[in-house]
Amino acid sequence: MLTTTSTATAMIIGASSQLSQALARQLSEQNVSLVLFVPEADQLTEFCQTLPGEVTVYPLSIGQPERLIEQLTTAWEQHNGAHLVIVNTGVNHYDATLPWPIEQHIIDVNVRGFAAISNCIFKLMCQQGYGQLAAINSIAGQRGGPNVAYHASKAFAVNYLQGLCMHAQRLKLPITISDIQLGLFDKAMLLNTAFLLSPIDKVAKQILTALKKGKRRVYVTKRWRVVAWMNRLLPEYIYNTRHWKPRKKTK
Ligand SMILES: NC(=O)c1ccc[n+]([C@@H]2O[C@H](COP(=O)([O-])OP(=O)(O)OC[C@H]3O[C@@H](n4cnc5c(N)ncnc54)[C@H](OP(=O)(O)O)[C@@H]3O)[C@@H](O)[C@H]2O)c1
Secondary structure (H helix, E strand, C coil), rough: CCCCCCCCEEEEEECCHHHHHHHHHHHHHCCCCEEEEECCCCHHHHHHHCCCCCCCEECCCCCCHHHHHHHHHHHHHCCCCCCCCECCCCCCCCCCCHHHHHHHHHHHHHHHHHHHHHHHHHHHHHCCCCCCEEEEHHHHHHHCCCHHHHHHHHHHHHHHHHHHHHHCCCCCCEEEEEEEEEECCHHHHHHHHCCCCCCCHHHHHHHHHHHHCCCCCCEEECCHHHHCCCCCCHHHHHHHCCCCCCCCCCC
């Protein structure tokens, strides 16, 4: 588990997103050395200059799992490992005609890429003898949904993380696997609902607090736990139709 009293190293894989950058800033302010991964390392030059602490950026080739594993392993060796690795890669797209190229891209990044990253980092942590692997996941994985491949990919992530956790216990190693179940922020933004929308810094803070506590699974922000619970309970005849019902126009 990451503590902020010692000098620690954290890797963030998929560091160009807003949430990753909020996490990076908060960790850097807590004296954590950062190793960031993005498709093109130059992408983050300006952002890194604004961070108070040590930071290094590496390229990330999600589309080529062998290359990706090589990139992660090289960076791991150069930094003598890491205490915490946050995986925040992912793509989402909705098209009601379900074109295969889009489905395939989501599967490539969210399933194949995610599994390659998690598998590689878990094995590096096993060699190191400890670590915390956290993935930014989504409550979308609880049930199928209109973004078919996306929902299914998030269910894959839940299952994959559970399996890694099982292996950590089998090996009796202090490796924590954390599944961060994020709410549907894009949807909340579309609906513009104050109940569900939270500032990104608050989201990042809740994630880091949960990670420090070594949580196995956490809903962020907390109120999404209720939505997730209701989502699971809805009978199919309601769940399957609610996405297609036209909304009443507000005058
Ligand atoms: N946003 C939401 O409402 C929401 C809600 C629930 C869960 N989540 C989950 O949170 C995670 C991040 O979501 P986000 O909204 O922060 O996404 P985002 O802003 O699009 O960031 C995703 C990260 O993945 C990287 N990435 C995507 N495709 C890649 C590729 N082919 N090669 C290398 N890197 C690639 C992106 O890099 P580039 O941008 O440089 O391509 C970016 O750093 C995802 O797992 C998502 O499912 C998001």
